[in-house]
Amino acid sequence: MDRLAVTHQAVKQLLESGEVEGVLALRASGPSTILHLYRKGDDLSDLALWPKYNAPKIMDLLQRSAPDARLGMVVRGCEERGLIELAKHNQVALDHLRLIGVACTAEERDACRCAWPYPTQIDAGERVEGIADALVAEHDKLSLEERGEFWKQHFARCIKCYACRTVCPQCFCEVCMLEDSLWVHTGTMTPPFPTYHLIRAYHTVAKCVGCMECEAACPADIPLPVLYALLRRDAEEMFGYVPGRSVDELPPLVVETLPQGG
């Protein structure tokens, strides 16, 4: 049975068992997909797996409006890691959730330049190994000056649409620093100094799981995940922390301050 058929079967079984009230999954919509909360008895024939969506964020919103709902969700690797990271920050409750794990195909992995294209438990699909992001390797070869030039050129195209912030599953602050005129002037184009991007990049540290949604959302094609991947690597070297790897690993930037803060 192919991946879609197996997923279809798993969603159907989960709904019919009565264990969950709904399952969040992708649904074919024109040439693309959209997330849909499938309920018992729904027609599952339009269930889809690709292109992906920022599903953890939608689950976060769903649980906010229905905190007690028992839900299921079809997740790929990045989505599961996103949920785990959100759970650590008290944004989603994993104990209410039943996950159906889907491994990404080699094509999907290549499209996302993904280092980790599978969830912890694979219910559908075959595991393919991750690849190193070639753009990150290229960036590593640049000197400090060249890096400055590289990002200056990319950031100069930014129209400050806030899409990267809005689409990001890990951006859940109720008050966003990027909307505070003390830090970022709103209503002006192309920031002369990339305050917006530096703040955003810093705020992804130990949270960003590399889901690539910001890159997909960016109308200016700024390779934001490259910067976030570099920071992820630095944080792993410094703290041994990999975002989304395990619910039991506490985020380093939080853990470090607790014992002294009292």
Add this chain to the structure above:
Amino acid sequence: MFRSLLKQVGINPERMYLGWISSSEPARFSEVVQAFADKVRELGPLETKQGTQNG
């Protein structure tokens, strides 16, 4: 971590200094700030299009 970010976006990490100085050490505070101010002056302004105003 912030130093690492500066390094990755091509800003000299030397432009950032982090130090812990007690409120009972005014001489040390003055020394450190003076030394850092001198260093940044030596490095010169950061080349951005219109100075370093908020984006």
